[in-house]
Amino acid sequence: RxxxxxxxxxFNVPEGATVAFNxxxxxxxxxxxxxxxxxxxxxxxxxxxxxxxxNEDGRFxxxxxxxxxxxxxxxxxxxxxxxxxxxxxxxxxxxxxTALIFGKGTTLSVSS
Amino acid sequence: xxxxxxxxxxxxxEMGQEVTxxxxxxxxxxxxxxxxxxxxxxxxxxxxxxxxxPIDDSGMPExxxxxxxxxxxxxxxxxxxxxxxxxxxxxxxxxxxxxxEKLFFGSGTQLSVL
Numbered sequence: 242r243x244x245x246x247x248x249x250x251x252f253n254v255p256e257g258a259t260v261a262f263n264x265x266x267x268x269x270x271x272x273x274x275x276x277x278x279x280x281x282x283x284x285x286x287x288x289x290x291x292x293x294x295x296n297e298d299g300r301f302x303x304x305x306x307x308x309x310x311x312x313x314x315x316x317x318x319x320x321x322x323x324x325x326x327x328x329x330x331x332x333x334x335x336x337x338x339t340a341l342i343f344g345k346g347t348t349l350s351v352s353s
Numbered sequence: 354x355x356x357x358x359x360x361x362x363x364x365x366x367e368m369g370q371e372v373t374x375x376x377x378x379x380x381x382x383x384x385x386x387x388x389x390x391x392x393x394x395x396x397x398x399x400x401x402x403x404x405x406x407p408i409d410d411s412g413m414p415e416x417x418x419x420x421x422x423x424x425x426x427x428x429x430x431x432x433x434x435x436x437x438x439x440x441x442x443x444x445x446x447x448x449x450x451x452x453x454e455k456l457f458f459g460s461g462t463q464l465s466v467l
Contacts, residue, residue, distance in 0.1 A: 283460070284444060284458035284459060284460055284461055285396070285444075285456075285458055286458070287455045287456070328396070340386055340398050340401045340409060341386075341398075341456060342398070343388075343395060343396040344395065345394075345395030345396075346395060
């Protein structure tokens with residue numbers, strides 16, 4: 242089983258739609274969770290961290306379910322500019338300063 | 354701030370040749386990471402350094418790959434000899450661990466081994 246698994250998509254939605262991405266992770270001791278965004282032919286960039294209580298940043302909502310080892314990202318009122326690949330990222334609970342593990346990403350295409 | 358700087362942006366080489374990728378992290382960051390990205394495998398961690406010391410190199414595919422960080426402002430990833438299956442985008446990223454997990458990535462090096 243891969244450490245971080247995502248549905249690769251693509252998700253094709255019209256502007257204004259609400260879309261949700263899911264991600265599962267295998268290491269139950271993982272301590273930190275993130276969503277990164279990667280535009281075509283560009284480097285990944287941090288979109289938002291994911292907290293146990295759930296957190297929201299404008300149109301974006303991230304949630305964590307530790308019991309099910311499941312992370313989600315909800316995008317409301319999709320914009321054309323949201324088209325990108327969304328990477329689910331997990332930090333394993335190992336020694337201090339461990340590296341992030343990336344999922345393969347879910348591709349979103351928003352059309353007008 | 355200039356961000357993480359990688360060079361070259363593109364590298365095309367023939368099988369068997371040596372390839373050296375370069376990275377300058379953001380000034381003040383104490384951790385540096387090398388990742389490789391392909392369509393099939395996504396982003397894979399190759400190696401990372403903390404305070405210029407290699408911490409985990411278990412992701413390095415084989416002995417043909419080596420990485421160094423001689424000082425806080427420079428790192429190299431070398432492939433010798435290169436093979437077609439090494440073709441990928443190689444990203445360098447840096448962070449300051451004590452203040453969280455945000456990684457800052459460079460623009461990547463697109464490597465093609467013919």
